Amino acid sequence: MPSKIDSSRGKKKAKATGSKTRTPQLTATRPGQISQWITVPVELQQLLLNVFKDTFSANFNSRCSKLVQEVKQHLYNRDFDNGFGNEGLRQAYAMRWSPSRALAYANIFYNLSTLTTRLLSASGAGTGDLDHGTIHELQDASGKTGRASAAARNIEGKISRIVCIGAGAGAEIVALGGYLNQLDRLALPTQSNIAPDGRRSEWPSQRHTGIIAIDIADWDSIACKLHSGITTAPPISQYASADTKAANAPLIGPDAFALKFVKQDVLNMAIEQMPAIFADATLVTLMFTLSELYSTSMSATTNLLLSLTMLLxxxxxxxxxxxxxxxxxxxxxxTSDSGDESKRKKYPMQWLLDHTLLESATIGSSKNTSEDRQWEKLESRDSEWFRLSNELRYPIDLEDMRYQIHLYRRC
Structure with missing residues (x-):
């Protein structure tokens, strides 16, 4: 489902300075609690920006600004069909808005100790047999044939599964790649092949994470390109030293990070399709998507959340x-016949979400609810800022991002 343009203090040009930053490690606090935000190392943030820069390198030209303004106008008018109506506009959105979101999302994942503990506890268990040498045809939920890495066909197998609703523009994909990079550093803190910037010269195949990205628009090509940018070594000069070439490695190995894109209106997903996607998920994300879903259909969004309650x-x-x-x-x-909006009741998204998960999902008021299917709210913050470091470099202006965050766990 399309996302809103971020609210922010204004544009910030990413640039380089000579200062150094400390490299904090992921920490394990009380499950779900974010006692104090720890910022993702700036070195890793720059690597994530580089994924976007390298993926769209040919598109940073004079036409880019015009496409960005066209997308912005369509989204301001809530005309999502035209805003994401062709590949050029979708690329412009991914170049302009996804990078800062990816950094903010990586910072969020980085601080969720519950998620870190859960994924670390699954290390090496039930990884399945992954074959990554061939490109395979996949059939997504909409019936359209797409192409993805061979790892994607194993998302239905025995690997950790993360389902990202409304994630076609790639921010969640890149953020999770950066987060899993740091997760390996926590799991193997004594490995000598971990460089200060987070890259590895070699990759152990100990953890396999499958990402299912669902979106109503056709983001397949863009999502797969960004996934490739995470799982393949970045381009370097042919004149680079032998040591530099030997150390050039992807943020995360391709055998550890699979992707499947599903072009689907999640509010109209057939109930028989949902178990194959959600039943074994470790994490489901709704990043800048839930408000749009509620605005589209209150009843369908409520049913989706209640279905997740039953499936997860x-x-x-x-x-x-x-x-x-x-x-x-x-x-x-x-609204009234005169267009008067004053008669419409207004509800905060957070209130609707809590009402659905913490009340409706436990009272057995519909076929999608059950008294033994409950949620626990682990974390809630009404307003947080993610501010870009002045050390970062990117070809076009990016923005700080303000957001609210809510984390729930199925009991």
Whole structure:
């Protein structure tokens, strides 16, 4: 589902300085609690920006600004069909808005100790047999044939599964790649092949994570390109030294990070399709998507959340990130014949979410609810800022991002 343009303090040009930053490690606090935000190392943030820069290198030209403004106008008018109506506009969105979101999302994943503990505990267990030498045809939920790495066909197998709803523009994919890079550093802190910037000269095949990205628009090509940017070594000069070439490695090995893109309106997903996607998920994310879903259909969005309640296993996590305050207020009811909006009731997205998961999902009020299918709210923050470091470099202006965050766990 399309996302809103971020609310922010204004554009910030990413640039380089000579200062150094410390490299903090992931920490394990009380499950779900973010006692103090730890910022993702700037070196890793720059590597994530480089994924976007290298992926779209041919598109940073004079036409880029015009396409960005066209996308911005369509989204301002809530005309998502035209805003994401062709590959050029989708690329412009991914070049302009996805990078800062990817950094913010990586920072969020980086601080969720519950997720870190859960994924680390699964290390080396039930990884399945992965064959990555061939490109395979995949059939997505919409019936359209797409191409992805051979690892993607194993998402239905015995690997950790993360389902990202509304993630076609790639921010979640790149963020998770950066987060899993840091997760390996936590799991193997004594490995000598871990460089200061987070890269490895060799990759152990100890953890396999499958990402299913669902979106109503056709982001298949862009999502796969960004995934490739995470799992392949970045381009370097042919004149680079032998040591530099030997050390050039992907952020995460291709055998450890699979992707499947599904072009699907999640609110109209057939109930028989849902178990294959959600039943074994470790984490489901709704990043700058839930408010749009609520605005599209209150009843369908509620049914989706209640379906997740029934499908997800105990211990599974649901992460919701969205615009803060009035940006995520949902109006319910019909307008008057004169177009007067005053009669419509307004509800904060957070209230609707809590009402559905913490109340409706436990009272057995519909076929998708059950008294033994409950949620625990682990983390909630009404308004947080992610601010870009002045040390970062990127070809076009990016923005700081403000958001709210809510984390739930199936009991």
């Amino acid at each position: 296993s105990p211990g599974a996590l649901l992460l919701v990130v969205d615009s803060p305050g009035s940006y995520s207020t949902i109006s319910i009811g019909k």
